[in-house]
Amino acid sequence: MSYERTELFIDGRWRAPSTAATSTVISPATGAAIGTIPQGGTSDVDAAVDAAGRALRSKEWGAISLEERVGLLSRLATELERTAATRAELTSVQNGMPITLSVGAEGAGPPALLRYYAAIAASVPVEERRPRLDGKGITVVRREPVGVVAAIVPWNYPQLLTMFKVAPALAAGCTVVLKPAPETTLDALELAAAAERAGLPPGVLNVVSGGADVGAHLVAHPGVHKVAFTGSTGAGRAIGEICGRLLRPATLELGGKSAAIVLDDADLTTITQGLASSSLLNNGQTCHLSTRILVPRQRADEVLGAVVAVAESLTIGDPLDPATELGPMVSERQRRRVEDYIELGRAGGVLATGGGRPDRDQGWFVEPTVFGGVRNDSRIAREEIFGPVLTVIGYDDLDEAVTIANDSEYGLGGTVWTADIDRGLEVARRVETGTIGINFYDPDLGAPFGGVKSSGLGRELGPEGFFAYQQLKSIYLPQSATPGDYPA
The missing domain is CATH 3.40.605.10 (Aldehyde Dehydrogenase; Chain A, domain 1)
Structure with missing residues (x-):
C-alpha cells in the first residue's frame, strides 16, 4: 500500500x-x-x-x-x-x-x-x-x-x-x-x-x-x-x-533507564510472564522500560536463565502479523545505534543471548539481547539504548539494590518483583522514580505519569x-x- x-x-x-x-x-x-x-x-x-x-x-x-x-x-x-x-x-x-x-x-x-x-x-x-x-x-x-x-x-x-x-x-x-x-x-x-x-x-x-x-x-x-x-x-x-x-x-x-528489582523471594514464573511487557515492549522502543534487571547474587544464574528464556521465546516478524511479539527498529539509523551499544556491551558484560540480526532478508530487525555480569557503571547500564537490550546486574542485599536502582541520572519507570506485595511496596517507595510497578508495569491513564x-x-x-x-x-x-x- x-x-x-x-x-x-x-x-x-x-x-x-x-x-x-x-x-x-x-x-x-x-x-x-x-x-x-x-x-x-x-x-x-x-x-x-x-x-x-x-x-x-x-x-x-x-x-x-x-x-x-x-x-x-x-x-x-x-x-x-x-x-x-x-x-x-x-x-x-x-x-x-x-x-x-x-x-x-x-x-x-x-x-x-x-x-x-x-x-x-x-x-x-x-x-x-x-x-x-x-x-x-x-x-x-x-x-x-x-x-x-x-x-x-x-x-x-x-x-x-x-x-x-x-x-x-x-x-x-x-x-x-x-x-x-x-x-x-x-x-x-x-x-x-x-x-x-x-x-x-x-x-x-x-x-x-x-x-x-x-x-x-x-x-x-x-x-x-x-x-x-x-x-x-x-x-x-x-x-x-x-x-x-x-x-x-x-x-x-x-528518557529513562529504569530498574527491575528482583527480590530474593520473587517467583520466576511471575517474572517471565511480566518481563516481555515491562522490559521489551514495543521492540524495546519505550521510555519507561525496566532494562536494568537487578538480581540477588545467589540467584543470578537462575534469574539470568529466565530472562534469556523470555528473550529467546519472542516471535520476531512482520509488525502487521498478530503472531509477532517483536518487530523492527523504527529506522536503519536506530538499528545502527542499538548495534553500537551491543558492541559496547560485549566489552562490559557477558553476552547471554542475541547480539545479532535475526535471519530475515529485509527490515531493520535486532535480536533481543541479554547481557549478564554487568556493572552498573558500564555504558550499557547507564545510557538509554531504546532497543531490545537488557542488562542483568547482581546485588548483595536490598540496600545495595535500591542504591543501584537510584544510581542513574534517570527516574521514569521501574518494577519490583516479589512474592510479598507489602514488601514490594516498601521497596518501591525507596526508588527515585516517577512511576513504578510491583510484579508488572502498565501505566494507568487515570494517574499522573512522568x-x-x-x-x-x-x-x-x-x-x-x-x-x-x-x-x-x-x-x-x-x-x-x-x-x-x-x-x-
Whole structure:
C-alpha cells in the first residue's frame, strides 16, 4: 500500500506547505519506500500559531460553553473510534510496533483519553469562591486555559502520546499546534482529518510536519504559551532552556533507564510472564522500560536463565502479523545505534543471548539481547539504548539494590518483583522514580505519569494532566460583596 500526503492542516483547512520539500515514508519491516509526506517550514509554523491564537479568542471556540466544548471532544472521539483499526495499522506500518500492541495503545487509547478528559472538564468548576483569610471580602479563584500549546511528539507511540497532550489541552479550552515526528507524520495528518470531520473550529488543532528547524521555531514562537514535549533528554534540555528564558511553562517527558528489582523471594514464573511487557515492549522502543534487571547474587544464574528464556521465546516478524511479539527498529539509523551499544556491551558484560540480526532478508530487525555480569557503571547500564537490550546486574542485599536502582541520572519507570506485595511496596517507595510497578508495569491513564531527574519535568495523565493546561486567576471582591451580587 502507498501512502501519499501533500498538504498540512492549518486554520481548519488543508494547504500546501511553504516549502517544496517532501520526505519519503520507509517501512521499517522491509526498508522499502511506501509513501510521501510534506515538509513544512517556519512560515507554516507562523501561520499555524496565528490561527491557534485567533481560535483561542474566537466565538466558535473561546466563547462557547463548556457543554459545547465537551460535545466537540465527544464527536472527535467518535471519529477516532470509527477509524481505530486503520489508525492502529498506520502506526505499525510507520514504526514497526506489533499490531497487537498498536490496536490498544494507538487505536483505542486516543479516543478513550478524549472522553476521559471531556468528563474531567465537565466535573471541574471554572470558578471557586473563597472567603479571604483576613475576613475582608471574597476571592474568586478562576481556572482559565493556558493558551496556545505547542505539542511535539515522538515516533514510538505517536497517536497515544499526541493525545496525552491534545486531549487535556482541548478539554481545558486551549488550542494546539502539533508537530509530529518525521517518522510518524501520517497518523498526525489522519488526526487532523478526524478533527475536520468532527467539526472542530478552524485553528483549534493545527498540524505542521518538518524537521528540527520547525520544532525549534515552534518552541520559541512568541505566540506559544506552553510547550508539551515527549522525546530524548537531550532535546528536552534544549527545549527547557528556551522555555526557561521565555518564562514559558513546559511539560517534558524524557528518557529513562529504569530498574527491575528482583527480590530474593520473587517467583520466576511471575517474572517471565511480566518481563516481555515491562522490559521489551514495543521492540524495546519505550521510555519507561525496566532494562536494568537487578538480581540477588545467589540467584543470578537462575534469574539470568529466565530472562534469556523470555528473550529467546519472542516471535520476531512482520509488525502487521498478530503472531509477532517483536518487530523492527523504527529506522536503519536506530538499528545502527542499538548495534553500537551491543558492541559496547560485549566489552562490559557477558553476552547471554542475541547480539545479532535475526535471519530475515529485509527490515531493520535486532535480536533481543541479554547481557549478564554487568556493572552498573558500564555504558550499557547507564545510557538509554531504546532497543531490545537488557542488562542483568547482581546485588548483595536490598540496600545495595535500591542504591543501584537510584544510581542513574534517570527516574521514569521501574518494577519490583516479589512474592510479598507489602514488601514490594516498601521497596518501591525507596526508588527515585516517577512511576513504578510491583510484579508488572502498565501505566494507568487515570494517574499522573512522568519522571524525575533527567527523565523530565511535570506530569501527564490523570487530573494532574488536565490542570497542567490551566492557569489560575484570583479576583478580589470587596467586603461588601455577597455571593448573589456577583453571579458566576
